[in-house]
Amino acid sequence: MNSRAPCPGFSVPPAPRGGLVGELALIAAGLVLLSFVIRIHWMADFAVFFILVLSFDLLYGYMGHLSFGHMLYFGAGAYGAALWLVYGNASALLALGVGIAAAAGMAAILGGIVLRTHGASFALINMAFNEIGHFLVQSPLAAYTLGEDGLSCTADPLFGFISLYEDRWAFAFSAAVLLAVFALLRVLTRSPFGLLVRSIRENESRVQFLGYDTFRFKWITFVIASTIAALAGALFTLIQGFVSPRVISPFGNVDVIFAVLIGGAGYLGGALIGAAVFLAIKNFLPVMIPELSRWLEVKLPQWELWLGIVLLVIVFSLRGGIVGTLRARLRKPRAVEAGA
Amino acid sequence: MLEVARLDAGYGPARVLHDVRLAVRPGEMVFVVGRNGAGKTTLLKTIAGLLPPTAGEIRFEGRLVAGLPPERRARMGFRYVNQEKRVFSRLSVRSNIELAARGAGVSFESAWSRAVALYPKLDEFRELPAGRLSGGQREILLIGRALAGQPRLLLIDEPTEGLAAIVIEDILRILECMRQSVSAIIVEQNLTVVRRLADRIYVMKEGRIVHEIADPRQLAGSEQLECFL
Amino acid sequence: MIQTVVYGLTIGAILYFFSVGLALTFGTMHIINFAHGMVYTLGVYLFITFLQAFGQSFPAALAASLLAMLPVAWVIERFVIRRLYGESLDYAIIATYGVLLIGTDAIKMVWGTTPYPVNDPIGVAVPLAGMDLPLYRIAIVLSAFALYVALRAFFRRSLVGRVVVAALEDADGVRCLGIDVNRHFSIVFVLGSALAVLGGILYAPISTADPYMGFHILLLAFAVVIVGGMGNLNGTFLAALALGMVMAVTGRYWSQAANAMVFAVMALVILLRPREAH
Numbered sequence: 001m002n003s004r005a006p007c008p009g010f011s012v013p014p015a016p017r018g019g020l021v022g023e024l025a026l027i028a029a030g031l032v033l034l035s036f037v038i039r040i041h042w043m044a045d046f047a048v049f050f051i052l053v054l055s056f057d058l059l060y061g062y063m064g065h066l067s068f069g070h071m072l073y074f075g076a077g078a079y080g081a082a083l084w085l086v087y088g089n090a091s092a093l094l095a096l097g098v099g100i101a102a103a104a105g106m107a108a109i110l111g112g113i114v115l116r117t118h119g120a121s122f123a124l125i126n127m128a129f130n131e132i133g134h135f136l137v138q139s140p141l142a143a144y145t146l147g148e149d150g151l152s153c154t155a156d157p158l159f160g161f162i163s164l165y166e167d168r169w170a171f172a173f174s175a176a177v178l179l180a181v182f183a184l185l186r187v188l189t190r191s192p193f194g195l196l197v198r199s200i201r202e203n204e205s206r207v208q209f210l211g212y213d214t215f216r217f218k219w220i221t222f223v224i225a226s227t228i229a230a231l232a233g234a235l236f237t238l239i240q241g242f243v244s245p246r247v248i249s250p251f252g253n254v255d256v257i258f259a260v261l262i263g264g265a266g267y268l269g270g271a272l273i274g275a276a277v278f279l280a281i282k283n284f285l286p287v288m289i290p291e292l293s294r295w296l297e298v299k300l301p302q303w304e305l306w307l308g309i310v311l312l313v314i315v316f317s318l319r320g321g322i323v324g325t326l327r328a329r330l331r332k333p334r335a336v337e338a339g340a
Numbered sequence: 341m342l343e344v345a346r347l348d349a350g351y352g353p354a355r356v357l358h359d360v361r362l363a364v365r366p367g368e369m370v371f372v373v374g375r376n377g378a379g380k381t382t383l384l385k386t387i388a389g390l391l392p393p394t395a396g397e398i399r400f401e402g403r404l405v406a407g408l409p410p411e412r413r414a415r416m417g418f419r420y421v422n423q424e425k426r427v428f429s430r431l432s433v434r435s436n437i438e439l440a441a442r443g444a445g446v447s448f449e450s451a452w453s454r455a456v457a458l459y460p461k462l463d464e465f466r467e468l469p470a471g472r473l474s475g476g477q478r479e480i481l482l483i484g485r486a487l488a489g490q491p492r493l494l495l496i497d498e499p500t501e502g503l504a505a506i507v508i509e510d511i512l513r514i515l516e517c518m519r520q521s522v523s524a525i526i527v528e529q530n531l532t533v534v535r536r537l538a539d540r541i542y543v544m545k546e547g548r549i550v551h552e553i554a555d556p557r558q559l560a561g562s563e564q565l566e567c568f569l
Numbered sequence: 570m571i572q573t574v575v576y577g578l579t580i581g582a583i584l585y586f587f588s589v590g591l592a593l594t595f596g597t598m599h600i601i602n603f604a605h606g607m608v609y610t611l612g613v614y615l616f617i618t619f620l621q622a623f624g625q626s627f628p629a630a631l632a633a634s635l636l637a638m639l640p641v642a643w644v645i646e647r648f649v650i651r652r653l654y655g656e657s658l659d660y661a662i663i664a665t666y667g668v669l670l671i672g673t674d675a676i677k678m679v680w681g682t683t684p685y686p687v688n689d690p691i692g693v694a695v696p697l698a699g700m701d702l703p704l705y706r707i708a709i710v711l712s713a714f715a716l717y718v719a720l721r722a723f724f725r726r727s728l729v730g731r732v733v734v735a736a737l738e739d740a741d742g743v744r745c746l747g748i749d750v751n752r753h754f755s756i757v758f759v760l761g762s763a764l765a766v767l768g769g770i771l772y773a774p775i776s777t778a779d780p781y782m783g784f785h786i787l788l789l790a791f792a793v794v795i796v797g798g799m800g801n802l803n804g805t806f807l808a809a810l811a812l813g814m815v816m817a818v819t820g821r822y823w824s825q826a827a828n829a830m831v832f833a834v835m836a837l838v839i840l841l842r843p844r845e846a847h
Contacts, residue, residue, distance in 0.1 A: 066659045117839055119658050120601055120799070124791050125839045128832035131788070135829035250788075254666065261663060305674035311667030315660045316652065390741050414747030426742060428735035435731050442728060443747030485746065 020186055024179050027272065031175050034276070040167045044239045046279055047174035048232050051181050053259045053275040054268060055228035060257070061265035062189055063221050064201030068253050069114075069126025070229055072133045075248025076103035077230025079137060081237040083144060085153035092155035092164065096234045103230030104223060111222040115215060130250040138245045150244030153237065170239045177235060181228055185268055188224070197221050198266075255282070258307070261314055264321030273322055281307055341366045341523055342387070342493055347396035349386040355394070356382040358547045364493065364523050369515070371534045371556075372527045374544035375569055380527040381423055383544070384495045387525070388420035389413045400493070414443060417492030419485075423501065423527075425478040427485075429471025433462065436470050436485055444489020455484030458514045476507030483514055487522075494524040500533055512536065531565045543568045572700050573817050579706045579775070581813020582713030586768025587786050588793040588805050589720065590761020596737045596800020597754050598654055601791070603665040604645050605765055606783025607672030612638045612766030613778045614676055617685050627690035631770055635763055642762030646755045654751070669783065676780045684777035709771050716764070717806050724802065733757050737800055789816075789828070792835040 035043045056070050080099030088094065114125050137145050145151055157163040164170045188194050199207050200214055207214050237243050246252075255278065263274020285303035318325050342364040350356040356379045364370050372380050385391045387398060389410035398406045405413055410420070428436050434452070441451035456462050459480045465473060470481060479499055486494055499515070500508045508530070515526075515537055528534050534541060535556055543551035551568050559565055587609060594602040615637050619630035649668055653661040691708065694701035724730035732753045736743045743750050769782070776782070793812055797804030812831050820827035 060659075066662070113836075113840060120595070121795060121839055123601075123658075123662070124795055125836055127788070128792070128836045128839075131832040132829050132836075135826065139825040257663070261659075302674050302677065304670045308667040308670030308672075308674070311663050311670070312649070315664040315667070319660075388745055390745070410741065410744040411747050411749050414745055418745075420745040422739075422742065426739050428738055428742065430734055430738060431731055436735075438728075439732060439735055439743065439748065440746045442732075443743075445747075489747075 020183060023186065023269070024183060027179060027182060028175065030272075031171075031178075035171060040171055042283070044164075044167070044170035044174045045236075046276075047171065047178045048236045048239065049255075049259070049279060050178050050272055050275050051174075051232040051235070052229055053256055053263075053271045054178075054181055054185055055225045055232065056256045057260050057265065057268060057271035058185055058189070058221060058228070059225035061260055061267065061271065062194065062201065063197050063218065063225075065115075065218070065222070066123045066257070067114075067126040068123045068250060068257075069128070069130035070226075070256055071248055071250060071252040072110075072126070072130040073103045073107055073226035073229040074233040074236075074252070075130075075133060075137070076106055077233025078237045078243045078247045079145060079151075079233075080230070081234035082151050082153045082243045085155050085237070086151060087144070090154065090156045092158045092238050095153075095155055095238065096231070099234030099237065100227055100230045103233070104227040107223045107226030107230075108219075111219050111226070115218050115222060127250055127253070130248070130253070134245055134248050134250060137248055145243075145245075148245060150242055152242050154241055155238055158238075164238045165241060174235055174239065177231070181231070182268060182272075185228075189268065193217070193220075201266075258311065260321075262310065262321055264323035264325070264327075267321075267323045267327075270321055270323030277322065281310065341368075341401060342525075343397070343399045344387065345397045345399075347383075347386065347393055347398065349382060349391050349393040349396075351382075351391070356547050357386065357393075360396070360547075360549055362525075362542055362549060362552075364525060366523055367520050368539045369519055369524045369526065369537055371538040371541045372525060372544055373529070373531065373534055373541060373565070373569065378544040379547040380544055381497055382547075384420065384497050384525065384527060388418060388495050390420070411443070415445075417490065419487075419491040419494050421479075421482045421486050421494065421496040421499070423497035425475055425482065425502075427470040427473065427478050427481050429469060431470060432467050433465045433470050433473070433481060434467060436481055437488060440485040440488035444491075446489045451488035454487055455481075458484060458487070458517060459510065474507075476503045476510065479503065479507075479511060480514065483511075487518065491522055494518075494522055494526075496524060496526045498527055498529060500528065500530050508533065535559060535561075535565065541565070545569075571697055572702065573821050574814070575702055575706055575710065576820075577814035577817030578710040578713075578810060579813070580816050581810035582709050583768045583772045584786070584789060584793050584813055585713050585806055585809035586716065586771065587765045588790045588797070588809055589716075589764050589802070590758070591765075591787075591790050592794045592797060592800050592802065592805045593733070593757050593761045594650070595794060597733060597740065597750075597757065598650065599658065600650060600653055600661040600665065601658065602650065603662065603787060604649065604668035604672070605665075605762070605790075606787040607669045608638060608642055608645070608762045608783075609765040609769040609786060610676060610778075610780060610783035611641065611672055613769040613773050613782065614680050614685075616766075616770045616773065617680075617687060617778055620687070625688070631767075634770065635766055638762060638766045639759055642759045643755065645762075646758040650758060651751060651755070654754075669787075673780050673783070680780070682780055684779040686777050687773040689774045703775075705774060709775075712771065713810075720802065729753055729756055789831055792831050795835055796838045 031043070031047070034046070052074055059070065060066050077099040080102035081095040084095040084098040088098070110129055114122060114129070117125055138147050155164065158173065162169050162173055164173060196207065196212065196217055200218060204214050233247065236247065259275040259278040260271050261274065262277050263272065264270030281303060285306055289303065314321060344360055344362045347360040348355060348357055360383060372383065374380050382391065386393050389408060393406055397404060400416060405416065428439065437451050437455055438448050441448045444451070462480070462484065465477065470478070473481060483496070483499070499511050503511070512533060538556040541553040541556050542549050543553070553559070587605070591602060591605050594600050612634055616630050616634040619633045620627070623629040623633070645668060649664055653664055689703060689705050691705040693704040695704050695707070724734050732743060732748055732750070736750050736753065740750050789812070793805060793808045796812060797808035812834065815830055815834055816827040819830040
């Protein structure tokens with residue numbers, strides 16, 4: 001399906017240069033700045049969403065596989081951790097491990113199935129599994145998950161002193177995990193492995209002709225992306241102390257897809273910026289619009305309408321998202337100089 | 341009649357054609373030869389309007405056509421016959437011709453009689469789904485489709501590829517029949533066919549035209565043509 | 570048992586009405602059209618409004634809302650779908666999803682979020698095998714079969730239909746014969762939208778209208794289109810009825826599992842189908 005985009009040649013852009021340490025410092029500074037602007041209570045949630053969006057960028061932005069079922073793994077991580085805390089013991093680290101391991105195992109099995117499809121089928125078969133997962137949590141496993149009511153759980157402080165129920169600790173810890181995930185993905189996407197994954201996005205059959213077993217690479221990438229999503233999910237459980245079927249609902253995928261696109265698919269920094277912009281649209285518009293409409297004395301539409309407009313603008317005039325567009329703008333003058 | 345100048349084209353970022361120049365005179369049957377991957381199919385698709393050129397000009401009877409969509413070029417008299425022998429397989433042979441007549445703005449009866457005049461056997465297959473035809477019959481149907489209305493310029497991609505010798509004879513006869521009445525650019529790998537029909541030959545290599553053979557009748561044999569590839 | 574069959578066929582019939590347009594857009598333009606859900610929902614809300622305006626006359630309101638939706642569908646085709654032609658799958662998904670979001674929000678603004686019930690326009694039940702079956706459900710099933718026959722004739726006999734069948738296979742080939750496929754695609758798009766609206770209106774009396782009804786049927790219709798073979802019109806019909814039955818049979822024993830079972834069947838079909846070319 002995807003091969004409709006005519007791209008028989010390799011056109012993988014060279015990986016941008018730049019110090020990893022510098023980037024991490026920039027992200028850390030950005031997070032701290034953000035924490036002054038908004039309530040620190042929200043910061044950990046934001047960091048979790050950032051991690052989730054980064055994991056999706058690996059799958060979609062770098063490998064070109066659009067999935068409508070990424071929340072399955074976020075949800076599996078979240079429920080894995082919660083179930084461990086309720087029915088196992090109160091160790092936060094073990095809960096984190098169980099959540100991640102459960103989702104990784106699921107991704108390893110399901111990856112072998114879903115990766116046999118491409119394009120629209122891939123997007124929708126993932127959605128199908130996500131829908132099934134959502135259903136399992138809601139109904140057949142309700143004896144354990146308590147279904148729609150959700151599951152409350154408490155963990156002991158991490159390493160004996162980091163209580164994730166305190167906003168500052170939660171923010172610090174999730175920010176540290178976010179930086180670690182970013183560093184991992186940065187190294188991974190710039191490695192030869194990362195180049196191969198990007199080549200699969202451009203033209204999978206070419207990569208096959210070169211003698212690579214593309215299925216294996218796709219499978220590994222799928223499992224990594226799903227596992228990082230599960231990490232975000234398990235972290236979510238530890239911070240919130242509560243999970244409900246909403247964490248595994250397929251509708252959550254839409255948020256993640258849009259965040260990646262707004263920022264610019266295929267750029268890790270773009271994913272973060274997109275996630276921030278998306279959260280701003282999602283969290284502040286519903287607050288601001290009633291204010292604004294009271295002030296203007298007109299009835300204004302809710303935030304979804306504005307998001308819809310943003311999406312149309314991205315598709316029809318801001319291809320590549322914020323980062324992709326900026327890059328293209330910045331690169332043009334340079335190209336002229338080189339030509340002169 | 342058709343002039344192509346400084347044409348560059350390709351798929352996405354991959355450039356396939358470089359600085360292609362060629363011309364077709366009225367009534368002329370021009371062949372394009374070259375090895376696989378030389379850009380022959382890309383050239384035909386670009387002229388037909390299926391691929392946008394990245395640079396250069398395509399003029400048809402003095403008019404620039406490079407920006408026009410394929411259907412507009414078809415209405416000016418362009419007809420493209422694809423390499424894969426892809427017919428509308430779910431439609432009947434009759435419906436295939438019917439759509440062609442519709443596109444050309446002529447009556448079905450006149451299009452059908454032209455097609456049957458080329459290949460009388462077509463009448464037997466009239467109501468058969470086109471997907472059930474053999475490779476050679478599909479090629480003939482495609483050419484019949486292209487000849488509905490009054491085409492001015494035929495663009496045919498490898499008409500004899502993968503066909504048995506006896507079917508090739510049928511196709512050669514059909515191509516011979518339409519000579520004079522229509523100009524054509526034909527991509528062909530079978531050099532014997534090329535030598536029998538060509539008024540002029542262009543040789544392509546790596547996306548460029550590297551030779552023009554103005555008088556193929558001077559060639560000693562297809563071996564000599566082989567040397568240019 | 571008979572009741573389950575009739576319920577399954579009813580759901581299948583509605584799914585069929587909705588999925589035809591989705592399958593056609595996918596087959597001709599390779600676009601997964603989320604905006605289809607918005608057209609469906611908006612059509613039903615207009616119908617409810619017209620129903621009040623026309624003194625509860627079902628046929629008048631039906632005709633009026635169908636007429637009113639034609640220009641809406643045309644605008645979506647002209648300004649969103651057509652600009653996506655030849656684009657990659659993801660951009661098409663995102664743009665049409667944007668349209669769905671805008672439409673859903675606009676519906677919420679105008680009509681609010683409370684579900685609207687609609688009365689059964691026939692209101693007669695026929696006794697069958699010791700049970701009372703609403704005649705209205707049987708009418709829905711029959712109209713789906715009628716639609717199937719009509720569409721078959723349309724695609725076989727009419728010129729527009731045959732152009733579309735040819736374009737499903739080789740759109741470039743059609744264009745190279747001098748036929749403007751875009752014009753034909755927009756006719757088919759508007760037709761598909763009208764059928765979705767019709768399906769929504771037929772379904773309204775046995776369900777309720779809420780702003781998210783389009784989202785829910787979209788997910789199920791994706792399954793129909795995939796199981797039916799991505800743009801295969803006969804396949805879409807069979808898949809819609811089959812998945813409707815899957816929902817009814819599952820729902821009879823375990824009502825919460827009905828949707829999940831549809832997706833399980835879809836996953837199974839994707840797996841068992843020979844590997845698709847890419």
